Amino acid sequence: MIAEAVQVVSPGPVPEGLLAAFDAYETALLTNDVATLDALFAPGPATVRGDGTTLLVGHAAIAGFRSGRAVIPTRQVAELHVRPVGDDAALVMASTVEPATGATGLQTQLWQRLAGDWKVTAAHVTLPRTQPATPSRAAAAALDRSVWRVVGTPLVAPTGSGPLDGVTVAVKDLFAVAGERLGAGNPAWLAEQEPQASTAPAVAALLAAGAEVTGLARTDEFAYSLAGQNAHYGTAPNPAVPGGIGGGSTSGPASAVALGQVLVGLGTDTAGSIRVPASYQGLVGIRTTHGAVPLDGVLPLAPSFDTVGWLAREVGPALRVAEVLLPGVSATPAAVAPPARTVVLPTVETHAIPAVAAACADRRAALVGEGLLPTAEIVDLAPEILEGWFAAFRTLQAFEAWAAHGDWITAHPGALGADVGGRFAAAADVTAAQADAARATIAEARAWLREVLAGAVLVVPSSAGGAPARDSSAAVVEAERAGTLRMTCLAGLAGAPAVSVPLLHTADGRPAGLCLVGAPGTDLDLLRLAATLEGAA
Known part of the structure; x- marks a missing residue:
């Protein structure tokens, strides 16, 4: 004893x-x-x-x-x-x-x-x-290693003063931070890295506006997952669903925000990597218009769809960050007209579990009835068209992911966990001809979606269901992922912004997000709409 x-x-x-x-x-x-x-x-x-x-x-x-x-x-x-x-x-x-x-x-x-x-x-x-500790590493041992890779007090101090004074930030371990290595969620990769010479512009802009970086937070390996389960570092906790997965690939920043360790989690969203952890953990999460925030200094996954995004517990901090990182995107409420209609795509919502689909429909109808959302309009999208778009999205994502990391993965057999390793193994087989065909389909999807989104807001669930249990089988997690991707891929296909707001629940009380998708460039307008919905909840 x-x-x-x-x-x-x-x-x-x-x-x-x-x-x-x-x-x-x-x-x-x-x-x-x-x-x-x-x-x-x-x-x-x-x-x-x-x-x-x-x-x-x-x-x-x-x-x-x-x-x-x-x-x-x-x-x-x-x-x-x-x-x-x-x-x-x-x-x-x-x-x-x-x-x-x-x-x-x-x-x-x-x-x-x-x-x-x-x-x-x-x-x-x-x-x-360990004594003595340097000031920049003094808090390092005090934080969960499934959430954080490295922290400080702070790790990086503000370089200026402004609207983000006092805001603490967890940065996904895909962003370059001067003097720190970039880990990408994989220990073999991390072991080969040298400290970065400069800081990614997105991070630098936050620091210049008064924010401080608390630390570099975990990501799913190379950001190629939506689960938040890292084979090497563990599963970051989900305080909203004890025993549930937290969602990824922006897993560490999401948990850090949900646990109250920081105000903002900075991450990336390719196919839902901000929106899914926001949905699972009852957070606000924004995926920005493709190309609106520079991706310089950010490790890519699939550049055709990669975007910068962030999470917060409420809309207010997320909007403050947006006003710094998106100063030229609908900078005032009058810059873009309010949406004239709420788009409903019934085919898309069939991929959510029935309780979440029903909750989304009920909440959307209530918000329209209260005048908080514009009149709903059902838009027809044939199931076979959605499936074709989804297949094209996954094909091009896989092709670009292998182009970005295939050489390193080939040189390091066995370095990846089974789930991410399986995706990269499939990605290795995608041909250039298949990628070209996918690009053609994506161009058609983008044109259709942008026409539908003009002057409108699309409202769908942010995820197919609530957070699965962390002991769920791989098949259960993959089924949830597949259903979710059929909804989250729409913003990626359109290059459009999307905001997840914690306004839904599953039948057993797990949080789920209501996702607002707008036309490219309407990021701030979506966040202002989200603030209105949040205030009325």
């Missing part, structure tokens, strides 16, 4: 059963026994857990944070102090050390005996830190 190997300091008798409960907690922590850890924290909304950056309130939020954690380094309890505050409550403080690194930490817990069992009702953790 842990307590037997450490001197327990207490001014009086230690309450019966407390040390056994503490031992169970430590054992579960070091073996990543999440179920036992959840059981040892008191149920209900009053339980709290804090660290150097985040306060989590309620058992559900704590379980969601913990659900994506990796096994922590082996550590030892160095000192254990118990201060009883009655027969059924005690304050426990433990200092810890990691023998391999000498890193020290401190945990403080309030234990209470509830219905005969000891439970943690409040905890604060100062996670292990």
Whole structure:
């Protein structure tokens, strides 16, 4: 037992059963026994857990944070102090050390005996830190490695002052940041990288406007996934759905925002990599008009569809970022006329699970009825046409993904996880002729969609369903992905902006996004419309 190997300091008798409960907690922590850890924290909304950056309130939020954690380094309890505050409550403080690194930490817990069992009702953790620490790395050990690759206090300070003063940002690990390596969600890739000489323009613009970069956050490997499950670094937590996946490929920034560790998560969206994590975690997420925000200094996946985007818990911060990164895109509400109609594409929504499709239809109708959305108009899109567009999208995406990374993947067999590796293996077989045929189909789709979107807003679900359970089979996750892609690909095909707003739920209460898709260049107008809908919710 842990307590037997450490001197327990207490001014009086230690309450019966407390040390056994503490031992169970430590054992579960070091073996990543999440179920036992959840059981040892008191149920209900009053339980709290804090660290150097985040306060989590309620058992559900704590379980969601913990659900994506990796096994922590082996550590030892160095000192254990118990201060009883009655027969059924005690304050426990433990200092810890990691023998391999000498890193020290401190945990403080309030234990209470509830219905005969000891439970943690409040905890604060100062996670292990090696001494001395440089200021830029002081917080590095305090954050979940499934969410973050590197952090600081901050990692990058603002270079100017302006509308983003005080805004903290998690940057997806695809963006160049001067002095830092670019990780792309893969340890073999990261090991070969040199620090970047300059910072991507999108990041530099945020810094110049007063924002600070808290750190570089995880991405699914090479951004070729929508699940948020990284084979090397684990699954980032989804506090909105404890035990659920968080969505990707902007997985780390999304979780950092949802956990309250930053205000904004900067990422990319090729086929839904902003909108899907926003939908799964109840966040606001924007995919910008293709080409509106420079992609210089951003590792590509499929340049024909890649865009910069970002997430926030509310529309306000997302709009502030948009006014910095999109200063020339419908810069005032009068620059682009409000949408005259709400477009409904029934064929598209058949790929959502019935409960989400019904919720979308009901919410859309209610918003039209309240005058918050313009009159709805059903537009016919034959199923076979949608399937042809979807196939063309996936074909060109795969062709461009292999063009971007195929040489490296070929030289590093076995470096990818099974899911992403399978997609790249299929991408390797796409021929130039197939890509050319896909481009022709995409050009037709783009012309049709832009005609439909002129003066209109398309309203569809942001994802086929809510977040699948993290222990779902690969087949279940892939089915959700395929259904979602048939909806999210429309904005990519049109080169159009799209905003996911957390206005839907599944039948069992998981969040899902309502997606607003507008004509190219209407990014700010979409966000202002989203703010109106958010305010009326």
